[in-house]
Amino acid sequence: MATSEELHKRRVEAVARGVGSTIPAYVDRAGGGTITDVDGREWIDFAAGIAVTNVGNSAPRVVEAVRAQVERFTHTCFMVAPYESYVAVCEQLNALTPGGFEKRSALFNSGAEAVENAVKIARHATGRPAVVVFDHAYHGRTNLTMALTAKNMPYKHRFGPFAGEVYRVPMSYPLRDGGLDGATAAARSIEMIEKQVGAENVAALLIEPIQGEGGFVVPAEGFLPALREWATAAGVVFVADEIQTGFCRTGDWFACEHEGVEPDLITLAKGIAGGLPLAAVTGRAELMDAVHVGGLGGTYGGNPIACAAALASIETMRELDLAAAARRIGAVMGERLRAIAAGDPRVAEVRGRGAMLAVEIVVPGTLTPDPAATASISAACHAAGLLTLTCGTYGNVLRFLPPLVISDDELGRGLDILAAAFG
Missing domain, CATH: 3.40.640.10 (Type I PLP-dependent aspartate aminotransferase-like (Major domain))
Structure with missing residues (x-):
């Protein structure tokens, strides 16, 4: 199987430049709350293909x-x-x-x-x-x-x-x-x-x-x-x-x-x-x-x-009962995100509902968006094996969309990585 580096070289020669990707790794398999790339590296998935794999990847039914x-x-x-x-x-x-x-x-x-x-x-x-x-x-x-x-x-x-x-x-x-x-x-x-x-x-x-x-x-x-x-x-x-x-x-x-x-x-x-x-x-x-x-x-x-x-x-x-699962995920994530916000003046707000949560990042003491800090935090997550996404008109929002079948262990490990990325 080709490595991510080899696949990326092929991509540059074959895929239009206007099609972007969040991480430089190429997926081999996925399920539950994780993605594994062709190099065997596991990523905890807080993206769900942008809220697509709510039931998980390759759900049995x-x-x-x-x-x-x-x-x-x-x-x-x-x-x-x-x-x-x-x-x-x-x-x-x-x-x-x-x-x-x-x-x-x-x-x-x-x-x-x-x-x-x-x-x-x-x-x-x-x-x-x-x-x-x-x-x-x-x-x-x-x-x-x-x-x-x-x-x-x-x-x-x-x-x-x-x-x-x-x-x-x-x-x-x-x-x-x-x-x-x-x-x-x-x-x-x-x-x-x-x-x-x-x-x-x-x-x-x-x-x-x-x-x-x-x-x-x-x-x-x-x-x-x-x-x-x-x-x-x-x-x-x-x-x-x-x-x-x-x-x-x-x-x-x-x-x-x-x-x-x-x-x-x-x-x-x-x-x-x-x-x-x-x-x-x-x-x-x-x-x-x-x-x-x-x-x-x-x-x-x-x-x-x-x-x-x-x-x-x-x-x-x-x-x-994935609606109930989303509420449970939201309760766990919300508590951890609010704890992060309490110790980091860059977080202007924690918001969302269920398993659709986000934090908005600003210059401390203001409402001035800080897209650079947002990108840096997201990059730190990626480097540690957590797949996160950014969004927002100003590019200063970290959003979290885990599969609704993510395990408690996967969710907890992902939140630990996120907390460490905030430093």
């Missing part, structure tokens, strides 16, 4: 389901010759997602594709053009989703012009907006929408219940319900982007459930299928069914292998 499906057939295209597993995944999503109303689902390949289709559905159903998004948002890398995303580098820089009729308003960011309560922060955003866009022009209000790439920003209590109430009154489709927060990650099946918010449409991906590419839009039947036949779809959307993996992943989440 997923492996079994995928193997059985591969032996039967690998692809027909649901739009050409349909199959049961696509229907079964949609049934599960309709039942699992928030809201007691009648729902429909459609399956796609990636989170960005799900977001694009949610916008298509909202525009088609309402006959309106505008889409409202928020500061620090991340919704993808396609042309439309780059327009929806707030951060320029590396996601948008020199890739424009972008799709139009996208409007951005302030997010509730308690650390950086003076601690505005949720209702006040929502009123500020709503006033901007009404004055600068006009509610009658807005097809969709699109928001991450907890922001992902933007810095794991948790809005103040009451912010999401106030926006939901306004959207209903204004005839605006409320779209929850739960691509990173969904499937037990935050201690509920979906982050909206924390405040009882029922979105009109919800976009899903990442943790849905145990590592296989699958995404979905689920929502109110009258919205989803408003689109004409043939208006939604794609060659690979709802591929049978990915659908088999999704059904097995959902079964695993139920059987192992």
